[in-house]
Amino acid sequence: MQYPSPRKGANWGRLSLIGAGLLFGGTFAHAQLANQELPGAVGNVAGHVASQREQAQEAPRNPWLEPGRSEVIPSLALYDNPHGQIGILNEDGAVQTKGHPFFTPLGTNGRACVTCHQPNDAMSISVETVQRRWKETGGKDPLFAPIDGSNCPSLPQGDPKSHSLLLEKGLFRIFLPWPPKTATGAPLKPEFTLEVVSDPTGCNFDPVYGLKGKNPMISVFRRPRVVGNLKYVMQPYAQFFNIKLGTPLEKDPETGVRVGMNLLADSRQPTLKAQAVEAGITHLQMTGMMTPEQLAVLEKFERQIFVAQIRSKRGGDLTDTPAVDGLGPAALRDGKPGLGNIESNPVFRFYDAWRADKGAKLDDQAAFRASVARGSDVFFKRPFFIRNVTYINSIGLGNPVKRQCATCHNASHTGMDVAPGWIDLGTANLPTANVSPDLPVFKLTCRPDVRPHPYLGRVIYTHDPGRAIISGKCTDIGAITMQQMRGLSARAPYFANGSAASLDDLVSYYDRRFNMGLTSTERQDLINFLSVL
Amino acid sequence: MMHARRIAGAVAMIGMVASSAALAQDQVKRLNFVGCPIVRDTEMVPCWLAEHKGELYYLGLQLDLQDPFFPPQLLHKALVEGVVTDKPRICGGIVLEPVKVATMPELDPSCNTILPAEGHVITGARRGTGPDPDVLSARNQLRARQVTKYDPPFEKKTFTVYFDFDDTYMPTRANRNVTEAMRYATASKAGSVRVIAYRGGAKLSDGTKLTEQDAVIAERVENIRFALVDIGVPAEAVSVEPKVRPERYTGVDDYKTRRVEIVVTP
Numbered sequence: 001m002q003y004p005s006p007r008k009g010a011n012w013g014r015l016s017l018i019g020a021g022l023l024f025g026g027t028f029a030h031a032q033l034a035n036q037e038l039p040g041a042v043g044n045v046a047g048h049v050a051s052q053r054e055q056a057q058e059a060p061r062n063p064w065l066e067p068g069r070s071e072v073i074p075s076l077a078l079y080d081n082p083h084g085q086i087g088i089l090n091e092d093g094a095v096q097t098k099g100h101p102f103f104t105p106l107g108t109n110g111r112a113c114v115t116c117h118q119p120n121d122a123m124s125i126s127v128e129t130v131q132r133r134w135k136e137t138g139g140k141d142p143l144f145a146p147i148d149g150s151n152c153p154s155l156p157q158g159d160p161k162s163h164s165l166l167l168e169k170g171l172f173r174i175f176l177p178w179p180p181k182t183a184t185g186a187p188l189k190p191e192f193t194l195e196v197v198s199d200p201t202g203c204n205f206d207p208v209y210g211l212k213g214k215n216p217m218i219s220v221f222r223r224p225r226v227v228g229n230l231k232y233v234m235q236p237y238a239q240f241f242n243i244k245l246g247t248p249l250e251k252d253p254e255t256g257v258r259v260g261m262n263l264l265a266d267s268r269q270p271t272l273k274a275q276a277v278e279a280g281i282t283h284l285q286m287t288g289m290m291t292p293e294q295l296a297v298l299e300k301f302e303r304q305i306f307v308a309q310i311r312s313k314r315g316g317d318l319t320d321t322p323a324v325d326g327l328g329p330a331a332l333r334d335g336k337p338g339l340g341n342i343e344s345n346p347v348f349r350f351y352d353a354w355r356a357d358k359g360a361k362l363d364d365q366a367a368f369r370a371s372v373a374r375g376s377d378v379f380f381k382r383p384f385f386i387r388n389v390t391y392i393n394s395i396g397l398g399n400p401v402k403r404q405c406a407t408c409h410n411a412s413h414t415g416m417d418v419a420p421g422w423i424d425l426g427t428a429n430l431p432t433a434n435v436s437p438d439l440p441v442f443k444l445t446c447r448p449d450v451r452p453h454p455y456l457g458r459v460i461y462t463h464d465p466g467r468a469i470i471s472g473k474c475t476d477i478g479a480i481t482m483q484q485m486r487g488l489s490a491r492a493p494y495f496a497n498g499s500a501a502s503l504d505d506l507v508s509y510y511d512r513r514f515n516m517g518l519t520s521t522e523r524q525d526l527i528n529f530l531s532v533l
Numbered sequence: 534m535m536h537a538r539r540i541a542g543a544v545a546m547i548g549m550v551a552s553s554a555a556l557a558q559d560q561v562k563r564l565n566f567v568g569c570p571i572v573r574d575t576e577m578v579p580c581w582l583a584e585h586k587g588e589l590y591y592l593g594l595q596l597d598l599q600d601p602f603f604p605p606q607l608l609h610k611a612l613v614e615g616v617v618t619d620k621p622r623i624c625g626g627i628v629l630e631p632v633k634v635a636t637m638p639e640l641d642p643s644c645n646t647i648l649p650a651e652g653h654v655i656t657g658a659r660r661g662t663g664p665d666p667d668v669l670s671a672r673n674q675l676r677a678r679q680v681t682k683y684d685p686p687f688e689k690k691t692f693t694v695y696f697d698f699d700d701t702y703m704p705t706r707a708n709r710n711v712t713e714a715m716r717y718a719t720a721s722k723a724g725s726v727r728v729i730a731y732r733g734g735a736k737l738s739d740g741t742k743l744t745e746q747d748a749v750i751a752e753r754v755e756n757i758r759f760a761l762v763d764i765g766v767p768a769e770a771v772s773v774e775p776k777v778r779p780e781r782y783t784g785v786d787d788y789k790t791r792r793v794e795i796v797v798t799p
Contacts, residue, residue: 243704393606394606396598399605
């Protein structure tokens with residue numbers, strides 16, 4: 001795959017930095033370096049470098065960022081993906097990975113945070129990358145560590161069947177105590193009983209790792225989430241109360257400041273530090289604790305990184321003229337967290353510059369851009385009946401409510417929900433979940449004296465109880481905290497349980513779930529739109 | 534499924550808070566019932582009806598979380614407590630006004646009807662199904678930022694939080710009063726903040742009496758106690774009084790029985 005030079009006439013400055021990248025970037029040579037802050041950037045490079053670059057861009061490469069290596073990630077790094085390129089913008093300048101806690105194996109299994117949060121994959125990891133790593137390392141990469149990189153640690157490791165959920169859907173095992181524990185570690189009495197109906201992974205039945213072990217744990221399987229654009233994710237959008245729950249927003253245990261409650265698929269951690277401590281203990285299998293210094297460096301790093309698609313195969317440079325103002329990582333760096341509205345601040349900003357008159361003769365790029373502009377309209381304005389969704393229909397909007405995608409995905413720039421927290425869209429619970437015979441199925445039976453799940457009642461079958469694993473509440477069964485909608489092209493599959501293999505699958509889910517009756521044009525416009533975010 | 538009567542032409546949508554006070558109490562025809570809600574897919578925004586004894590009653594339009602009317606939910610029966618008017622039908626239904634609508638907690642799969650517009654037209658919706666226009670969100674933001682100033686002399690003051698039947702959820706309009714109670718308690722350095730939860734009910738027009746569960750009352754009182762302390766009232770100032778004995782409810786404004794009072798004594 002090959003792109004024309006992004007900005008004609010501006011090649012020199014850019015190429016000089018690419019030269020610098022080759023010198024200083026180590027295995028990052030594939031990243032196009034496009035900023036001056038790279039240490040040791042050299043001046044202009046000789047004329048042959050442009051041709052070298054072209055071939056270098058064409059040759060197959062390994063964009064894997066190995067934990068523990070010494071690399072420099074430039075302040076703006078670009079990586080190829082099936083729809084174009086992702087841009088990773090480091091606001092604080094180039095990042096030296098050596099000794100950096102995000103890139104260093106801090107635990108006992110050789111993994112670092114970067115193992116599952118790869119810049120190449122929009123700071124998540126795509127199933128394509130997972131599969132490639134398997135082939136390259138014969139399944140030996142720490143990515144496949146038994147703890148959560150296999151269906152269950154007790155399975156024979158190294159056999160692809162034992163890693164099928166990671167290899168086929170990019171899913172990691174998330175293991176949480178059952179019955180749940182409160183924030184202080186006290187046992188919490190759940191409102192329902194939980195049985196395992198079936199579990200192809202075997203892990204929920206496992207004598208050591210399962211629900212009946214000495215240390216009883218439930219295993220669910222989830223996708224990593226984007227580590228970037230976090231000022232939007234972490235922002236508390238209300239002063240005191242969580243609009244959805246009607247109870248106060250949780251607080252940062254260290255500072256007492258209210259938090260956004262949008263972190264992780266079940267909002268189980270209030271802050272990035274708390275999340276990092278958990279990640280260290282679970283994913284990295286650290287025996288000790290992270291130091292306060294490591295936590296501070298991690299949080300600072302995570303908060304300065306911005307992630308978005310920056311080039312589109314068909315749409316070209318997404319930050320080029322005529323300008324639309326919501327695309328590319330710089331738009332995220334410069335944007336402010338807030339609620340989107342129709343007049344001055346649509347969720348993913350304006351696409352008017354890309355609109356085309358009906359019947360106008362357009363080249364492929366202009367046609368694609370016009371489709372993106374229409375796709376933003378579908379996302380933002382096309383109404384349909386949203387039905388039977390806990391924490392949308394159940395909080396005063398009525399069931400059904402005739403609205404659009406942006407009703408739930410309403411936060412500026414990320415498309416999260418400013419009314420924070422979890423929503424039962426139907427992706428985890430049966431019968432609305434995509435057919436997933438590879439995932440465990442749990443049967444949850446609510447006590448007669450508690451408020452039932454608003455649309456499924458008192459007996460619920462689910463692949464992932466979601467927030468209910470933390471809260472023990474029937475109302476929360478299958479409710480998943482949505483993740484940001486950025487960098488989608490670099491990190492298929494989608495939804496927390498990886499049940500939508502492609503953007504096309506994702507749109508099909510909504511079309512079916514809400515009877516949207518999308519036309520083929522609307523569908524393609526929506527997919528094109530999502531692909532440039 | 535019953536069919537709604539057709540109405541030709543446009544029907545004006547009248548504000549929900551029009552005065553029924555003009556009518557003397559005893560002339561007022563109240564209708565309280567539990568029935569299936571029905572949504573009609575009208576242009577602009579859907580309108581909400583409920584069915585009772587083969588008749589359709591108009592409840593309101595799909596609005597926003599900032600508005601007083603929260604539509605009911607399909608898959609649940611609705612508790613409707615309203616006053617029957619002789620206004621022209623809206624959306625095919627007899628207009629109840631004022632009306633209180635609450636969602637009954639248990640699932641009822643038989644309530645699952647979406648009617649087509651069938652020529653019914655509603656007017657007066659402030660916004661369509663699209664995103665909030667700037668004007669509205671700006672206004673809401675302004676309203677959210679508006680802070681009542683509490684100045685001395687301070688005296689005993691009660692803040693009331695209303696709940697839907699058997700429900701513990703506090704939407705913004707409800708928890709706003711918790712915030713105000715906290716602010717008043719803080720401004721007046723209140724020594725006592727009593728949280729009194731009443732056990733309410735609903736008397737239906739057919740004489741049926743529904744009483745709220747006492748577990749719900751316990752949860753409401755604890756939620757509000759927790760919230761008050763969490764947002765800044767010293768824990769030692771707060772006391773709770775869940776009232777187990779049901780309030781008297783008569784079929785007139787029964788929603789007032791389903792409440793928690795926060796009594797702040799400086």
